[in-house]
Amino acid sequence: MTAPRPPKARADGATLACVYALVMTVIPASMVIKGLPMAITPGMLVGFVMGVVWLCAQLVTTVGAAKGRNAVRTALFLFALSQLATYGVATYGYLPADELAAADRTLITLMAVFSVGLCAVDGVRGLDRIDRVLKTMVVGATFMALVGILQFSFAIDLTEYLTPPILKPNGDVSFVLERSNFRRPAGTAGHPIEFGVVCAMAVPVALHYAMRARDFGGPDKRWWLCLGILALASLQSLSRSAVLALAIAAMFIIPAMAPKRRVRALVVIVLFLGATRVVVPGLVGTLYSLFTSIDVDPSAESRRRAVVRAGSEIAEHLIWGRGMGTYLPEKYGWLDNQYLGTLVQNGVVGLIVLIVLYGAGWYCCLRARMLTKDPRVKDLAVTIAACIAVPGISSATFDLLGFAVATGFTFLLVGLAGALWRTVQADAANQAAQPRTEVAT
Numbered sequence: 069m070t071a072p073r074p075p076k077a078r079a080d081g082a083t084l085a086c087v088y089a090l091v092m093t094v095i096p097a098s099m100v101i102k103g104l105p106m107a108i109t110p111g112m113l114v115g116f117v118m119g120v121v122w123l124c125a126q127l128v129t130t131v132g133a134a135k136g137r138n139a140v141r142t143a144l145f146l147f148a149l150s151q152l153a154t155y156g157v158a159t160y161g162y163l164p165a166d167e168l169a170a171a172d173r174t175l176i177t178l179m180a181v182f183s184v185g186l187c188a189v190d191g192v193r194g195l196d197r198i199d200r201v202l203k204t205m206v207v208g209a210t211f212m213a214l215v216g217i218l219q220f221s222f223a224i225d226l227t228e229y230l231t232p233p234i235l236k237p238n239g240d241v242s243f244v245l246e247r248s249n250f251r252r253p254a255g256t257a258g259h260p261i262e263f264g265v266v267c268a269m270a271v272p273v274a275l276h277y278a279m280r281a282r283d284f285g286g287p288d289k290r291w292w293l294c295l296g297i298l299a300l301a302s303l304q305s306l307s308r309s310a311v312l313a314l315a316i317a318a319m320f321i322i323p324a325m326a327p328k329r330r331v332r333a334l335v336v337i338v339l340f341l342g343a344t345r346v347v348v349p350g351l352v353g354t355l356y357s358l359f360t361s362i363d364v365d366p367s368a369e370s371r372r373r374a375v376v377r378a379g380s381e382i383a384e385h386l387i388w389g390r391g392m393g394t395y396l397p398e399k400y401g402w403l404d405n406q407y408l409g410t411l412v413q414n415g416v417v418g419l420i421v422l423i424v425l426y427g428a429g430w431y432c433c434l435r436a437r438m439l440t441k442d443p444r445v446k447d448l449a450v451t452i453a454a455c456i457a458v459p460g461i462s463s464a465t466f467d468l469l470g471f472a473v474a475t476g477f478t479f480l481l482v483g484l485a486g487a488l489w490r491t492v493q494a495d496a497a498n499q500a501a502q503p504r505t506e507v508a509t
Contacts (some may be wrong), residue, residue: 080132081191084121085480086204088114088184092476093208093266096227097258099235104174107238110475112180119183122190134190140486141189143421143428144479147320148182149419150394150421151175154414158391167394174393177472181479182351188483195445195491198484202273202452205477209270209295213301214264214472216255220304227256250354262471264310267302269458269477274298276451278446279329296340303344303351309465313458324447374403381412389415397467406463409470424458429453429482432489440492449488449491455481 092111100107125133155175158504163171190200217222231237257263274295281288302310322333345352377400381390392413395403403409411419430453459468459478469475 080193080197081118081121081125081187082193082197082201084114084118085184085188085192085201085483088118088476089201089205089208089480092473093205093212093256094230095232095235096230096237096256097459097472098237099231100238102236106176108176109238109472110235111472112177115180115184115476118187118191119179122183122187125191132193134193134435134487138189138486138490139428139431140258140482140489141186143425144182144185144189144483146421147425148179150414150418151178151182154342154388154392154418157379157388158394163391166396166399167391167484170393170396171391172393177475178469181475184476185479186482188480189486189490192484192487195448195488195492198280198448198487198491199277201480201484203277206270206274206277206294206298208451209479210274210297212257212263213267213297214255215255216253216267216301217297217304219253219255219354220251220301223251230256250304250306250351253301253304255301257473258471260305261307261309261466262474264302264305264307264409265313265458265462265466265471266473266477267298267305268310268313269319269455269474269481271295271298271302271314272451272454274283275321280447284444298345299340299394303355304348306351306354306358309462311355311358311460312465314458316461317454321450324450329471373403374401374405377401378403378408378412385412385415387415387417389413389418392418402467404466406466406468406470409467426456429456429485430460432485436485436492439496445488447490452481452485452488456485476485 088111091114095110097109100109101113105487122133125131126135152175155171158171159168161291188201191203215226218226230406252260254260254263255267257266273289278288278291278295280286281291301312302314318337324329327332341352381395384390389411390413395409395413397403402410406423407419411420414422433449433453437446456478459474462468468478
């Protein structure tokens, strides 16, 4: 007699989050859905579905969605309210047609990623489901990294074959640029900078599962392979932002390690850089020169001029900004700094809310790490905090909210930080109630 099969797990918020992570990394970022009057990407569509599901789940008590206050949940609502307020202030008066269209498109895009974060914080319940989403993010980012490595090493662009029939390219987008005689890949992302930063955001998660498998059992080779691919792809993006992102992640993770493991990690980093120098001659030297020649680098000079360009805009629209999406880089010049761009477009209010959003993610990770006694959860809290730190700090070096994949991953990670805090709180409450239940029995 055969044993009965276990009941099939029901789809939940984690399922939608996994679909979102794969859609954002497997489908090229330039693809939009055919037949719609506005450029809607598959990721945006999944985000809207997640928002509708979240709303429906909040109306009932039978589907297991979390309810009640949470630091990330509050920060997400403040973010959405600030965007709506800025949009209202901007569209109250006259706007040129191109700026009005950009404001409409930006509002829709940001509401989609807001829905992603909200669905994650309330719909991803339990440590196993959080693990499932994070592992899916690593797999998706690794696929993107492999596409980028092929672009860099062999000039093979798989994005030409990753276009489903219902999609079309939104303009002519080149996924391979050049810098210092190297091909500069973008994988399935929209730009090499975004490609490098997204790969760097996934590095701490791949390292976490590789280490956890070694400490607590389970397959670890797959995660070490993902880690190597992601780290290499980050460097091959030839982006200062990506190198900075890797350094930020290391500064969060390495100090939290045990002393012996910390030394081994530093040795592995040195060996990895040495191997990269041998396998890809000139790559490490080129990355080093990006920082040593920053005084004469055209992109760095453009960032310095951006501060001057933004000054008059900030003075004129200090509180609410000139309107999200209305500062068109092709029209007014590139800023390459999300904090500066937020100050220009969303004012002081928008800048404060953006910082609060990152801070809420870190807060939930810190509280979860302090409350739990499970070493795996402690490590996971540091890992998610490190992932959020990558966009949180490197936003000063590129326009984060202008890149769909990096923005989507950021909001998903912030939502997972809130979900982790909910999980730890629930576990602590169950443990506190357990002795009383036994005594009563």
